[in-house]
Amino acid sequence: MPVTERATGLSTxxxxxxxxxxxxxxxxxxxxxxxxxxxxxxxTAAKSQVYAVLPRLVADGYATARRVAQERLPDKQVYRITPxxxxxxxxxxxxxxxxxxxxxxxxxxxxxxxxxxxxEALIAHVERRRDEAARELAEYREIxxxxxxxxxxxxxxATLRWGLAEARAWIRWADELLRELRERx
Amino acid sequence: MPVTERATGLSTxxxxxxxxxxxxxxxxxxxxxxxxxxxxxxxTAAKSQVYAVLPRLVADGYATARRVAQERLPDKQVYRITPxxxxxxxxxxxxxxxxxxxxxxxxxxxxxxxxxxxxEALIAHVERRRDEAARELAEYREIxxxxxxxxxxxxxxATLRWGLAEARAWIRWADELLRELRERx
DNA sequence: TCAGCCATGTAATGGGTTACATGATTGA
DNA sequence: TCAATCATGTAACCCATTACATGGCTGA
Numbered sequence: 234m235p236v237t238e239r240a241t242g243l244s245t246x247x248x249x250x251x252x253x254x255x256x257x258x259x260x261x262x263x264x265x266x267x268x269x270x271x272x273x274x275x276x277t278a279a280k281s282q283v284y285a286v287l288p289r290l291v292a293d294g295y296a297t298a299r300r301v302a303q304e305r306l307p308d309k310q311v312y313r314i315t316p317x318x319x320x321x322x323x324x325x326x327x328x329x330x331x332x333x334x335x336x337x338x339x340x341x342x343x344x345x346x347x348x349x350x351x352x353e354a355l356i357a358h359v360e361r362r363r364d365e366a367a368r369e370l371a372e373y374r375e376i377x378x379x380x381x382x383x384x385x386x387x388x389x390x391a392t393l394r395w396g397l398a399e400a401r402a403w404i405r406w407a408d409e410l411l412r413e414l415r416e417r418x
Numbered sequence: 419m420p421v422t423e424r425a426t427g428l429s430t431x432x433x434x435x436x437x438x439x440x441x442x443x444x445x446x447x448x449x450x451x452x453x454x455x456x457x458x459x460x461x462t463a464a465k466s467q468v469y470a471v472l473p474r475l476v477a478d479g480y481a482t483a484r485r486v487a488q489e490r491l492p493d494k495q496v497y498r499i500t501p502x503x504x505x506x507x508x509x510x511x512x513x514x515x516x517x518x519x520x521x522x523x524x525x526x527x528x529x530x531x532x533x534x535x536x537x538e539a540l541i542a543h544v545e546r547r548r549d550e551a552a553r554e555l556a557e558y559r560e561i562x563x564x565x566x567x568x569x570x571x572x573x574x575x576a577t578l579r580w581g582l583a584e585a586r587a588w589i590r591w592a593d594e595l596l597r598e599l600r601e602r603x
Numbered sequence: 604t605c606a607g608c609c610a611t612g613t614a615a616t617g618g619g620t621t622a623c624a625t626g627a628t629t630g631a
Numbered sequence: 632t633c634a635a636t637c638a639t640g641t642a643a644c645c646c647a648t649t650a651c652a653t654g655g656c657t658g659a
Contacts, residue, residue: 244618245524252531262638275526279620284640305628307638327539330525332550339430340515341460341580346437347573354512365517388532395526395591402587406580429646447610464648469612490656492610 243295243321247286249276251322254296254314261287261310275392287312295321356414363407370400428480428506432471434461436507439481439499446472446495460577472497480506541599548592555585 243251253259253267264287265280278286287310290296295318298310314322340362347355373396380386380393428436438444438452449472450465463471472495475481480503483495499507525547532540558581565571565578 245527246618249527252527252534255534260638261640272527272530275521275523275530277522281621281640281642282619284638285619303637305637307627309638323534326528326531326535329546330528330543336460337462338460341577342430342434342437342457343511343515345457345460345573345577346511347576349437349440349508350511358515361514388530391532391595392526392530394595395529398587398591399584402583406583410576410579431646445610446612466612466614466649467647469610470647488609490609492655494610 242293243325244286245276246278246282247290247295248322248325249278250283250286251290251295251314251318252326254312255319255322258299258311258313260301260312264312271389274396290318294318352414352417356411359407359411359414363404363411366400366403366407370397370404373397373400427478428510429471430461431463431467432475432480433507433510434463435468435471436475436480436499436503437511439497440504440507443484443496443498445486445497449497456574459581475503479503537599537602541596544592544596544599548589548596551585551588551592555582555589558582558585 249268249272250264253264253272259267261280261284265278265283268276268278268283287296287298291298291312294315296312296314298312300308301311302308340358343350343358344355373393376393377390377397380390434453434457435449438449438457444452446465446469450463450468453461453463453468472481472483476483476497479500481497481499483497485493486496487493525543528535528543529540558578561578562575562582565575
């Protein structure tokens with residue numbers, strides 16, 4: 234299960250950052266914010282990783298950096314994607330996705346070992362998962378209201394729809410299992 | 419997004435292996451097979467990692483090792499969980515699951531950047547995801563036939579049902595998106 | 604004869620996380 | 632006055648993956 238599946242020696246995180254840079258120049262800080270606000274559902278990175286990745290992109294010619302002085306605020310480095318960066322990103326974008334085989338869910342792992350714990354603990358786990366999914370669903374529905382008619386968000390909305398579908402599927406799955414567990418002796 | 423979320427200094431992989439050992443003694447090789455056949459959908463590990471983890475569990479008192487000679491085959495190390503191991507596993511099992519915030523899907527990442535690629539490439543991605551989900555669904559349904567009436571597989575079946583639900587959700591999501599993409603100018 | 608299973612590991616590499624560090628400004 | 636935001640990074644750690652290595656047995 235490679236997290237990497239690189240096209241050109243770039244990690245997926247590097248490519249995600251290149252993708253964000255392809256919309257215009259950004260600082261590390263901006264990128265971290267952009268991730269949290271946008272792609273966050275689909276890809277995350279720790280801030281220290283963002284700062285680690287950017288100089289590497291510059292060193293390899295995928296981006297350039299420029300120091301910008303600010304009033305009252307510390308200087309910042311602003312990064313811009315290069316044609317080489319655009320090309321690498323585009324190539325990666327269009328090449329087929331490596332299938333992820335192996336889901337790696339600590340939650341499902343616990344359910345799998347359900348026979349080894351007492352029933353109440355298991356029920357509590359499933360209830361938590363259900364509540365979490367319900368919370369996510371509410372959150373996604375709010376975002377949906379904001380972006381559903383904005384054509385610029387079309388693809389973000391497509392991924393959001395997966396989030397909505399998944400959250401609903403979790404809720405149905407959990408409800409069914411909870412009903413069963415409560416009926417069981 | 420910690421993959422770790424440890425209870426006692428044990429990684430989730432170590433706990434998964436402890437969990438399998440709680441069903442009886444196993445060699446590294448057996449464990450790798452058991453993962454592939456059973457928990458595989460929910461948790462995976464490379465074989466080199468299994469072999470790396472086992473001596474660590476022994477060193478920390480969670481398991482004991484015993485050398486077993488075999489006819490015609492190389493010797494094997496057989497591992498048995500200790501009471502300390504049982505306790506650690508059980509504690510981890512019953513404690514609440516750390517919520518995973520951040521999905522990390524390279525596929526959805528590409529969809530998110532759909533505006534940056536040509537339509538055919540995107541359609542191909544979504545079709546592949548759909549086909550992959552259909553393949554998984556067929557596979558899970560076969561497993562379902564084998565375990566649905568076996569009470570020993572009750573919890574495995576519960577996790578499998580998530581797999582079924584998720585695969586069906588992917589198919590519906592993909593079909594809807596494909597219809598839209600094909601209609602779009 | 605050749606693939607594939609039995610069985611156990613080492614080595615190199617890399618991606619990613621948390622914690623630590625610094626320091627000014629602004630609004631509650 | 633205290634928390635938060637702007638801004639950038641270093642250091643330590645560790646989990647995990649791929650590739651490499653060895654070698655006998657079994658069945659097609």
